[in-house]
Structures are given as C-alpha cells and as structure tokens.
Amino acid sequence: MSSSGDERITDEVQALEAILLKDVVVKRVGDVPKYIIETIIHPLTGDNIDQQYVCVTLEVGLSSGYPDTSPEVALKNPRGLDDMILDTINTHIQDKLKNNLGQPIVFELIGIVRDHLTKSNLPRGQCVICLYDFVDGDLFIKTQCYHYFHNHCLANHFIAGKKYYHEELEKLPTWQQMQVPPYQQTCPVCRCTVSCDVDTLKEAPPPKSSLSAPPFRLTAELKELQMKMAELLAVQVAKGGVVGMGDNGPPLLTITTTPTTDNASRNNVAGSSRDAQPGAGAGGARHSGGDAAAADTQPRPPYRGPYRGFNRRGKPGRRGRGAR
Numbered sequence: 001m002s003s004s005g006d007e008r009i010t011d012e013v014q015a016l017e018a019i020l021l022k023d024v025v026v027k028r029v030g031d032v033p034k035y036i037i038e039t040i041i042h043p044l045t046g047d048n049i050d051q052q053y054v055c056v057t058l059e060v061g062l063s064s065g066y067p068d069t070s071p072e073v074a075l076k077n078p079r080g081l082d083d084m085i086l087d088t089i090n091t092h093i094q095d096k097l098k099n100n101l102g103q104p105i106v107f108e109l110i111g112i113v114r115d116h117l118t119k120s121n122l123p124r125g126q127c128v129i130c131l132y133d134f135v136d137g138d139l140f141i142k143t144q145c146y147h148y149f150h151n152h153c154l155a156n157h158f159i160a161g162k163k164y165y166h167e168e169l170e171k172l173p174t175w176q177q178m179q180v181p182p183y184q185q186t187c188p189v190c191r192c193t194v195s196c197d198v199d200t201l202k203e204a205p206p207p208k209s210s211l212s213a214p215p216f217r218l219t220a221e222l223k224e225l226q227m228k229m230a231e232l233l234a235v236q237v238a239k240g241g242v243v244g245m246g247d248n249g250p251p252l253l254t255i256t257t258t259p260t261t262d263n264a265s266r267n268n269v270a271g272s273s274r275d276a277q278p279g280a281g282a283g284g285a286r287h288s289g290g291d292a293a294a295a296d297t298q299p300r301p302p303y304r305g306p307y308r309g310f311n312r313r314g315k316p317g318r319r320g321r322g323a324r
Ligand SMILES: [Zn+2]
Pocket: 127, 128, 129, 130, 131, 132, 149, 150, 153, 207
C-alpha cells in the first residue's frame, strides 16, 4: 500500500462521479478507506430506454492495494439475463482484471458489461405465467421492475386477478368492503405495483410456442402432482408462509388460536383478521387439489398468491395451471 495508490483510487472515484453523476453510487467504508462503487448498467439503445430489456448492477470494491491488486467485482440484480450470459460477462471481467493490474479499470469494466448487455438485449428464459420461452415474433412487455411476460399472458393474469378480487370482495359484509384497498395490478414475480393497459395487452396473440404445443391433457401423473402440490400449499398456508397481496393482516406466524394437532385448528393459525381481506381471500377449497383439501371444512388462512394461473388455452383459470 502506498499513498500514491490511495491517490490513484480517489482520482478514479472522483472521475467516475464527475462523469456518471447520479448513475453511480460511491460508498466509503471502514477506517482504511475502501470504496464500493455501484452502478446500474443498461444496454446502449440511444435515447430509447423503452428498448432496454436487460440490466445489471455492477459492484466494484476498491481496497487500499488497488490498482496494484484486483478489485472485488460482483454482478447483482440481473434482469432479463440468464446464468450463461452472466458467466460469460464474469469471465470477460476476470480476464480484463488479470491483464490490467496497476491500471484504473472501473470504466473499462462498465464498458465490458455494457457491450455484453447491448449484444444480449432480449429477455432470456421463460414467461413465468405460461412457462414458454420468448421466441422471435412473440409480443412481450417489460414491467417497470424489469420483469417480462407475454402481453397475452399478462393481460389474462390481470383480468383473472381483478375478477377474483371482485368475487372475494362481494363475499364481505358492506362495512368490510369499505375498508378494503382498491384493486391494484402487481407484478406476478416481485409484486411491485405496476400499471399496464390491459385492453392493449389483450389484443396480442398467444405465445407462439403455445400454438405448436401438444394439447393439454390432465394425466393421472399430473393429477397426482396436483394433489401433492395442494398438500404442500396447505402446509405452507398453515405455517403462515403464504402472504396475500395487499395483506395488512397480522404479521406472519402470528398464532391466533391455541395450537392443537388437528388440521382444522392448524388452519386457523394467523387466519382470523386476514379473513377480512378479500384480496387475501381464497380458502383451501379454492385450490386445485380438491380431494386433499375437501376434508377441511373449517376456514383456512387466506391465500392470495400473485399467480393464479391459466389453462393451456390461455383462458384465465382461477385454480392454477392444469386445473380443470
Ligand atoms: Zn407467457
């Protein structure tokens, strides 16, 4: 470590702040100054930020030995990028670091990441609603939180979600209906509030892959899987591990009844005051494993996951994918 090393760090940090302005966050940590530089990197798309489908946060830690030692580099919060692309970027970064010891490197790292994002500016992976990949010709939407869905799928998701909300609302006494927050679209992945025009979305054709897929059949194997999933859901609900949207009921794992071993009582855990929420609505009888759940006649804690699912024909299904 040398003072000239420290000066080189502060010079580079100041240059980054001067050029990237509000796009960079520099944190100074510890007595031995260490800088953590964070910047969200997007692909180059000119001024058209609507065309940016991927992004990632580059975090670089500069400690006192830098630049004579390599900085710690991490890619965080990737959006629209799969592991393969992240691995490729990481390999490229490590090569760069190895070959450029002794030189300020942060700008070059930003450049490397940005080049990769510009080349890979299409969301990778599946639409989590239909589970089909995005293929050429599919119409898809990027939400404000950088999650991706087929327009068709997201439209159906919101239509089903709103219908379900109103069905649950109508079950409540009027005085409770007044207290319920209004319906709000939320991202099926992260539950961030989003705002999408459903009328426009629903004009999109179904995902291309769904058109060539073999017709859906509810096989015995699938039925068995449904039963298992229903049982698993019931266990999770009973443990308070399923949170409803807009749910401002008691905190998780609040026990509102004396615990006993029978199912009916277990299912009342954390249930009572959340029952006031239509948004937190469905009891066990609504989910797909009818037989497994049918034995429970007691109200169970509310489940309202963000994803209600659709059947293969693209119609909103209230009971999850694959249910009849
Ligand atoms: Zn989809």
